[in-house]
Amino acid sequence: MSKINFLNSARLSNRETVAFLSQVIESSKMVDSESKNELFANLEQDIKAFSATLQNDSTVERTKVIVETVTKMKKYVDSINLVSKGFMSSIDAGRSAAASKIHTVIAKYGVINASYVDNAVKINHIVDDLLKLGKSVLQAILVDDIVDALANTGVEFVTLYNERNQYSVSILGSIAKTRNQATESYKNLVTYINGVSILEPEKYVSFIDEVNGVIAKFAMLYPHIKKEGENSETVSQPVDTAEPETNIENC
Numbered sequence: 562m563s564k565i566n567f568l569n570s571a572r573l574s575n576r577e578t579v580a581f582l583s584q585v586i587e588s589s590k591m592v593d594s595e596s597k598n599e600l601f602a603n604l605e606q607d608i609k610a611f612s613a614t615l616q617n618d619s620t621v622e623r624t625k626v627i628v629e630t631v632t633k634m635k636k637y638v639d640s641i642n643l644v645s646k647g648f649m650s651s652i653d654a655g656r657s658a659a660a661s662k663i664h665t666v667i668a669k670y671g672v673i674n675a676s677y678v679d680n681a682v683k684i685n686h687i688v689d690d691l692l693k694l695g696k697s698v699l700q701a702i703l704v705d706d707i708v709d710a711l712a713n714t715g716v717e718f719v720t721l722y723n724e725r726n727q728y729s730v731s732i733l734g735s736i737a738k739t740r741n742q743a744t745e746s747y748k749n750l751v752t753y754i755n756g757v758s759i760l761e762p763e764k765y766v767s768f769i770d771e772v773n774g775v776i777a778k779f780a781m782l783y784p785h786i787k788k789e790g791e792n793s794e795t796v797s798q799p800v801d802t803a804e805p806e807t808n809i810e811n812c
Contacts, residue, residue, distance in 0.1 A: 678722070
């Protein structure tokens with residue numbers, strides 16, 4: 562008697578899972594319409610829902626905007642730093658003193674070349690220290706407008722970062738829910754097919770052979786997914802979506 566072999570889809574990434582289950586549905590063309598029941602339709606419907614959830618995930622795009630915002634912040638700091646360096650040698654004692662104070666603030670935090678979050682936190686500390694110097698010091702070397710723009714961009718970063726993290730929590734839950742539903746529908750179909758095949762071994766033999774071919778292909782491409790003794794098809798968390806970082810309240 563033929564039966565569908567085991568595949569631990571919990572070890573597949575989200576997109577690999579969609580690809581695998583989609584090929585299972587494609588294989589169902591081997592089954593005549595009279596032999597199909599609601600389990601086939603449920604699986605197809607759940608795969609579409611899972612795939613749509615992944616496609617609607619904008620976490621990567623949101624993170625890209627955040628990184629671009631931090632890059633903008635760094636450019637503001639570099640600009641202020643260059644201006645302060647230049648005016649440190651000014652013959653105007655007041656301007657030279659102001660430039661030295663500003664340059665000291667920036668130099669205190671070292672090179673800004675870490676992760677985008679660390680950079681943003683460091684830059685917002687620089688902003689706080691620059692503002693403490695007072696408007697007159699910043700105006701002395703004409704960087705007061707640049708510091709204001711930097712401060713506003715820092716606030717924008719915090720807003721974008723926290724909104725992205727709140728969104729990530731929500732989308733992670735949606736992805737996990739739709740993935741679990743799709744893999745559960747796959748389990749149900751496999752359970753049914755393997756059970757019915759005892760009574761009618763020829764009824765689904767072409768479908769079984771086709772699905773086993775798909776399983777063999779995935780097991781070869783991703784050898785980590787098949788592990789003896791494991792039989793769980795459900796997952797509690799999607800494996801290829803990054804966990805959100807802690808919200809930033811006050812950089």
